[in-house]
Amino acid sequence: MSRSLSLPAEPTRVKNRSRRLRRVVLDLITYALLLAGSLVMVGPFVWMIATALKQPADQFSRSLIPSPATLENFRRLWELLPFSRLILNSLGIATLTTIGQLLTCAMAGFCFAVVRFRYSRALFLLLLATLMLPPQITLVPNFILFRWLGLIGTSAPLWLPAFWGGAFGTFLLRQYFRTIPIELAEAARIDGASLLQIFWKVYLPLARPALAALAIFSFLGSWNDLLGPLIYLPADLERTTITVGLALFQTQYSGRWTVMMAGALVSIAPVMLLFFVAQRQFIEGIALSGVKR
Amino acid sequence: MHTGIKPIGRERFALLLLLAPTLVGLLFGAIGSLLATFVISLLKWDLISPPSWAGLGNYLGLLSDGLFQEALRVTSIFSAIYVPGTVLVSLGVALLLNRQIRGLSIFRTIYFLPTVSSAVAVGLVWSWIYGRDRGLLNFLLGLVGIAPVNWLGAQQVLYSVVIVNIWGAIGTGMVIFLAGLQAIPRDYYEAASLDGAGDWAQLRHITLPLVTPSIFFQTIISTVNAFQAFEYVYMLTRTANGASNAPTLVFSIYRNGFNFFRMGSASAQAIVLALIIFALTLLYFWLERRLVVYE
Numbered sequence: 001m002s003r004s005l006s007l008p009a010e011p012t013r014v015k016n017r018s019r020r021l022r023r024v025v026l027d028l029i030t031y032a033l034l035l036a037g038s039l040v041m042v043g044p045f046v047w048m049i050a051t052a053l054k055q056p057a058d059q060f061s062r063s064l065i066p067s068p069a070t071l072e073n074f075r076r077l078w079e080l081l082p083f084s085r086l087i088l089n090s091l092g093i094a095t096l097t098t099i100g101q102l103l104t105c106a107m108a109g110f111c112f113a114v115v116r117f118r119y120s121r122a123l124f125l126l127l128l129a130t131l132m133l134p135p136q137i138t139l140v141p142n143f144i145l146f147r148w149l150g151l152i153g154t155s156a157p158l159w160l161p162a163f164w165g166g167a168f169g170t171f172l173l174r175q176y177f178r179t180i181p182i183e184l185a186e187a188a189r190i191d192g193a194s195l196l197q198i199f200w201k202v203y204l205p206l207a208r209p210a211l212a213a214l215a216i217f218s219f220l221g222s223w224n225d226l227l228g229p230l231i232y233l234p235a236d237l238e239r240t241t242i243t244v245g246l247a248l249f250q251t252q253y254s255g256r257w258t259v260m261m262a263g264a265l266v267s268i269a270p271v272m273l274l275f276f277v278a279q280r281q282f283i284e285g286i287a288l289s290g291v292k293r
Numbered sequence: 294m295h296t297g298i299k300p301i302g303r304e305r306f307a308l309l310l311l312l313a314p315t316l317v318g319l320l321f322g323a324i325g326s327l328l329a330t331f332v333i334s335l336l337k338w339d340l341i342s343p344p345s346w347a348g349l350g351n352y353l354g355l356l357s358d359g360l361f362q363e364a365l366r367v368t369s370i371f372s373a374i375y376v377p378g379t380v381l382v383s384l385g386v387a388l389l390l391n392r393q394i395r396g397l398s399i400f401r402t403i404y405f406l407p408t409v410s411s412a413v414a415v416g417l418v419w420s421w422i423y424g425r426d427r428g429l430l431n432f433l434l435g436l437v438g439i440a441p442v443n444w445l446g447a448q449q450v451l452y453s454v455v456i457v458n459i460w461g462a463i464g465t466g467m468v469i470f471l472a473g474l475q476a477i478p479r480d481y482y483e484a485a486s487l488d489g490a491g492d493w494a495q496l497r498h499i500t501l502p503l504v505t506p507s508i509f510f511q512t513i514i515s516t517v518n519a520f521q522a523f524e525y526v527y528m529l530t531r532t533a534n535g536a537s538n539a540p541t542l543v544f545s546i547y548r549n550g551f552n553f554f555r556m557g558s559a560s561a562q563a564i565v566l567a568l569i570i571f572a573l574t575l576l577y578f579w580l581e582r583r584l585v586v587y588e
Contacts, residue, residue, distance in 0.1 A: 026492070030389050037386060038403045040460070044418045046486040047429055051421070056307040060427050100384060104314035111311050116297035127315065130323040132513075132574055134521045136543045138322075140556050141329035147340070164318030168412045182296045192414040195300055223409040226524045227543075231551050245462065250417060257421055264414035279402060282409075286465055287472035 051261040059257045073262035080253065082237050083266065086245040090223055091270075093241065094160045097217050097222040097230035100162030101169050105214060108165050109173030110199045113184050124174070131167045136227065143231060153239075157232040158225070162218065169214050175288050177203055213285020216278055223271060233269065242267045327456070334560035341554070342356035352563035361562060364545035371455055371541060372519035378459045379515045380508060383466025388500070390467070391474045401467070416528025419457050420445065423529070445529060451539040454529050458522055466511050473507030474500065505585040509577065516573055519568060523547070541568050 051059060052073055054066040077083055111117070112124045180203065188198045198249040204211075229241040237245060246263050253259065275282065300308045334351055338344035355361045386404055390397055407415060422429045423444035431441040444453045465524050490498070522545045530539040537544050537553060542562060550559030 015448070022492075027392070027394070030392050030394060032574075034386075034389050034394070034400050038400065041406060044422060045410075047422065047454055048414075048418045062429070062432055090515055095472075104318075107311040108315035111308060115308055116299045116309060122479075123312075127319060128317065133323060133327065133567065134517060134570070136521060136523070136546060137567045138326035138330055139546060140333055140550050140563065142561045143325040143550070144329075144333070144340075144556070145326075161318075163314060163324060164322050165315035166318065170315060182298070185298050189298055195298075195304045196311075198298075198395055199311065216449065220409055224413070224524075226413055226527060227547065231547070240479070241409055246411075246413050246417060247505060250528065251491050251531075260417055264412060264417045267414045268410045271411065275405075276402075279405070283401065283405065283468050286468045 016082075032128060045050055048264055049262045049268065051258055052265045054258050056142070056256065056258045068124065069241030072270070074266070076259045077262050077266065080259065081249060083176065083242075083245070083263070085238055086240065086242040087266075087270075089155070090241040090243070093155050093229075094219045094222040096159035097162040098218040100159060101218040102211055102215055103168055104163055104165040105169030106173050106204060106211065107199070108170045109177055109273050112170065113174045113180075114182065114203065115195065121152055127165075127167050127170060131171070139227075139231070143248045146232065152232060153234050157223070158228050162222075172214055172288060173207060173210055176207050181205055210285065210288065211283040212278055213288070216274060217285065219274065220271060222237045330560045330563050330567075333556055334564050336557045338556040340556060344557075349555055351475065351557040352565075353496045354558060355561055355565070358558075360540065360548075361545060364540045364542045365565075367451060367518065367539050368522075368542045370451060371458075371522060371539075374452070374455045375458055375462075375519045375522070376383045376512060378455070379466055379518075380461045380511050382459060383463045383511070384470050384504070384508065386463060386467045387470030387474055387553065388496075390471060401471075404467055407461040410461075412461065412524030413518075415461065415526055416457070416525050419453075419525070420567035422527055422567065445538075447538045448532050454522075454525050454539055457525050461525070462515065462518065466515070469511055469514075470504065470507050471568055472552055473504045477503045502505075502586045505588060509581050509585045516577070517570060520570055 026177075050064050050066055053069045054061065055068065055070050055072065056076075061178070074187065092099065103127050108127075112120060133134050140162075142157070143152075146152055149156055151160075157187055184202060225241070226241065226243045228249065229244045230247075233240045233244065235244070235248065237248070240248075246260075249260060249263055294550040313341060325357045333344075335347060337347040337350065390400055394400075425431065425441060425445070428444070430444060435441065443449060472474070477500065482495055482505075485495050485499055520541075521543055522541045526539060526541050526544050530537045532538055536548070540548070543566075544561045546562050546566070549555045551563065
């Protein structure tokens, strides 16, 4: 990413100076707009944290700094809801989903990027077309299928589908695999490596950044999912996920904002942590999926 | 295109093995369940008694179903605001960020935060901000002398929820536009600058045309997302009896299928939703041939 600011040499110094002034003014406007936007983006999070640290009696105070600050709300939270249980349930489902997506999308992405086979292009386009098919459209038959399999009320309907691939993940990894020179696969071939070995030993290790991006996407998608657990899991606080728990909390304890904000904070904390650690992969992953190649 | 290695002998099985999950997903997960949705849309089925044939009954029923028409209206207004809103705002942010500024990565992180946060958690915060009597927004508006607005009341809630959805989608859009902007070769600008083109002319004649592929991509993504809207709708618009003040189509499908167990009607609505998305996709691709500039 070269960010060179090479403006051509100007004929006169006066023109040069007016240009520089223009530049400064434009820069100021840019920063002002970006900062104003940042306030809107961060504001709700700041308000969430501020409220979560306030004493329940102070919940309607408008100050940003809680005084006195307290962790009381977090204790109340764990009293009112089996919060650890909810987190563990969400964590388990999200982890299985991530494993399933990484494995099966990498397998297919490798085939589409590296292997030459008949109908490869047609199959890939068909897969891409399913990107236009929101999963909510096929909610009913999937529910009936899982009911027939006797899996309603278990978490299987939430993570099992991750093991049959996915258009987005396959597309993302295919895009990445295609940036790896094909000569590498050909050389490995000449050295006697089989297709599976080329996949596992050559391509997979090289695709770590893209795999990391997909891992974050899958984990987030699953962790933040509301509709799935709402439909498949019993509305029982021991067995549902943190998203449903929070939504139930909203109806049951409405008006107790400090505790509710503490719950919201706890539910986004692991995801925020993940994001700050791996945001480069995450952002590059999105950029990768948006670039036509 | 002749790149790629060709599987030989037993490697064909390896290839099949690698593709198997995806093939199963395509066959059952996508094509199969789409067909199944269509078949179920022709049935009357509450999951308790055995299904009976309804023919086009469910579809005809939708024509006189006030709740469905409300959902259709809400979804149309929602998309009509959400899609251009998301595209324009995130393009704007990306253009600002692309101006060789300091602190790019900090701004990028900030604008990205809502995208990674759970819509349920953030929805809770927004319901707190939007509150009529004690909400933060009305408090702030009060400081500049604006009378309190009932943001989550039946009149405004649709617009309030669209705003939150756009707010949550700017991050992804911005990253996609930034990638598109950074892919434009620097020499174009240098050449234009030598020819005396100012900032505005460069934006209009170089940047915008060359970023049209990203605009196209982002428009499609936003459209599909608009029709999927559920979490914020669930968190911000639900009424005491479990209905919604701004029911989107997905909310209506959820209600019919999983609260009322009207599988046939829910499936018919899903098919209508799929047809709308299909028609819009065709429209976009038709527009793409006319408007999108590829280098």
